[in-house]
Amino acid sequence: MTRTQVVIVGAGPSGLLLSQLLDREGIATIVLERQAQRYVEARIRAGLLEQGTVDLLIEAGVGERLQRECLVHDGFEMAFEGRVHRIDLKGLAGKQVTIYGQTEIQKDLGDARLAAGSDLRYEASNVAIHDFGGARPRVTFIHQGRPQELECDFVAGCDGYHGVCRASVPADAVRTYERVYPFGWLGIIANVRPVAHELVYANHERGFALCSMRSPTRSRYYVQVGLEEKVEDWSDERFWEELKRRIPEDVAARLVTGPSLEKSIAPLRSFVVEPMQYGRLFLVGDAAHIVPPTGAKGLNLAASDVSTLYRILLRVYREGRTDLLARYSPICLRRVWKAERFSWWMTGLLHRFPDTDAFGRRIQQSEQDYFTSTPAGLTTIAENYVGLPYEPIE
Numbered sequence: 001m002t003r004t005q006v007v008i009v010g011a012g013p014s015g016l017l018l019s020q021l022l023d024r025e026g027i028a029t030i031v032l033e034r035q036a037q038r039y040v041e042a043r044i045r046a047g048l049l050e051q052g053t054v055d056l057l058i059e060a061g062v063g064e065r066l067q068r069e070c071l072v073h074d075g076f077e078m079a080f081e082g083r084v085h086r087i088d089l090k091g092l093a094g095k096q097v098t099i100y101g102q103t104e105i106q107k108d109l110g111d112a113r114l115a116a117g118s119d120l121r122y123e124a125s126n127v128a129i130h131d132f133g134g135a136r137p138r139v140t141f142i143h144q145g146r147p148q149e150l151e152c153d154f155v156a157g158c159d160g161y162h163g164v165c166r167a168s169v170p171a172d173a174v175r176t177y178e179r180v181y182p183f184g185w186l187g188i189i190a191n192v193r194p195v196a197h198e199l200v201y202a203n204h205e206r207g208f209a210l211c212s213m214r215s216p217t218r219s220r221y222y223v224q225v226g227l228e229e230k231v232e233d234w235s236d237e238r239f240w241e242e243l244k245r246r247i248p249e250d251v252a253a254r255l256v257t258g259p260s261l262e263k264s265i266a267p268l269r270s271f272v273v274e275p276m277q278y279g280r281l282f283l284v285g286d287a288a289h290i291v292p293p294t295g296a297k298g299l300n301l302a303a304s305d306v307s308t309l310y311r312i313l314l315r316v317y318r319e320g321r322t323d324l325l326a327r328y329s330p331i332c333l334r335r336v337w338k339a340e341r342f343s344w345w346m347t348g349l350l351h352r353f354p355d356t357d358a359f360g361r362r363i364q365q366s367e368q369d370y371f372t373s374t375p376a377g378l379t380t381i382a383e384n385y386v387g388l389p390y391e392p393i394e
């Protein structure tokens with residue numbers, strides 16, 4: 001049986017970033033990933049980073065290409081039935097946001113882990129975690145056709161919403177909170193110049209739309225669709241036409257269209273498990289919580305969980321501060337729930353809900369009006385969007 005200090009299940013952004021940070025401080029990790037490296041690095045997902053996420057990636061030694069290639073935004077726009085409001089993030093909250101694709105972060109982290117000669121096992125199947133309620137957790141799995149077993153001090157469950165770690169916690173030891181929304185996002189990515197320098201969110205009578213980007217030559221666009229919609233029914237032409245109808249006219253007039261590189265439908269969900277720790281198992285990122293992407297918080301919350309666990313484990317190993325282990329879940333959950341609230345609220349503000357009556361629609365319009373026309377409203381949006389501060393570990 002092989003021994004290590006921390007076994008990390010999942011090589012998404014949470015798992016690789018935690019492994020990178022711990023290894024640089026001499027804390028040994030082994031990462032187990034179900035998928036092949038190629039598959040993990042090709043997944044197209046998030047792209048908007050809070051400053052805290054950028055700072056953590058720099059601290060982990062993977063910020064060089066990010067700082068060279070990223071786009072920095074001072075604000076974003078929200079359009080309600082064609083009326084455009086700019087949220088001046090820098091002016092209102094004193095911070096900016098950074099555009100850099102999750103795909104690129106995944107590659108940077110993968111390259112850094114490879115260069116460090118780390119123990120990263122892709123295509124590990126049948127991962128199972130054992131004895132994590134006690135002092136000596138074990139992890140079993142199959143790799144390259146051979147059954148294997150690891151013994152460790154801690155297990156980090158960085159294996160996403162469908163992973164094995166959360167599912168291994170006794171059902172009566174956790175509580176879950178969930179909201180499923182009655183629509184999804186149909187998203188495409190295309191090698192065309194972005195329609196605007198900053199993101200444009202739109203609430204139109206035909207539904208929500210978002211104009212985003214990954215670089216000066218790569219755009220990311222989304223439209224709200226019903227849950228019954230199938231991606232095969234959406235030709236590129238149909239997508240571009242629908243997008244143009246939903247965004248302000250002057251923005252639509254500038255839209256450059258082109259063949260999609262990827263097209264998919266993502267359902268929208270809010271989900272939190274409490275607590276995020278059971279014995280020596282720590283749930284990190286999407287394994288513990290999901291947000292609808294409207295607030296661009298998923299990857300950023302994963303980064304703040306990683307930061308908290310990393311700083312606690314550092315003090316456990318260096319100073320013997322095992323008392324801090326119990327602080328992980330409460331510290332994370334305070335920030336998680338605020339991001340859950342903001343993501344839920346932005347979703348309510350910007351989408352058309354199929355079951356909303358005339359009263360509900362008037363309330364939504366009043367919220368749009370209040371939050372975009374008062375300093376208090378604008379500041380509330382800005383300070384949540386740029387990301388709330390990380391809590392110190394004391």
Ligand SMILES: Cc1cc2nc3c(=O)[nH]c(=O)nc-3n(C[C@H](O)[C@H](O)[C@H](O)COP(=O)(O)OP(=O)(O)OC[C@H]3O[C@@H](n4cnc5c(N)ncnc54)[C@H](O)[C@@H]3O)c2cc1C
Nearest residue numbers: 010012013014034045046159160285286296297298299300
């Ligand atoms: C369309 C879309 C747009 C998004 N936009 C944004 C955005 O703009 N900003 C933002 O902050 N967030 C965004 N997100 C969310 C963001 O992508 C996720 O929050 C982020 O990927 C979470 O990282 P993670 O490492 O915790 O989980 P994941 O990325 O899900 O990684 C988990 C890993 O664990 C592996 N795994 C699963 N089960 C096992 C197992 N049994 N054994 C071994 N390995 C396993 C998986 O293969 C995967 O590689 C978006 C998501 C989507 C889908």
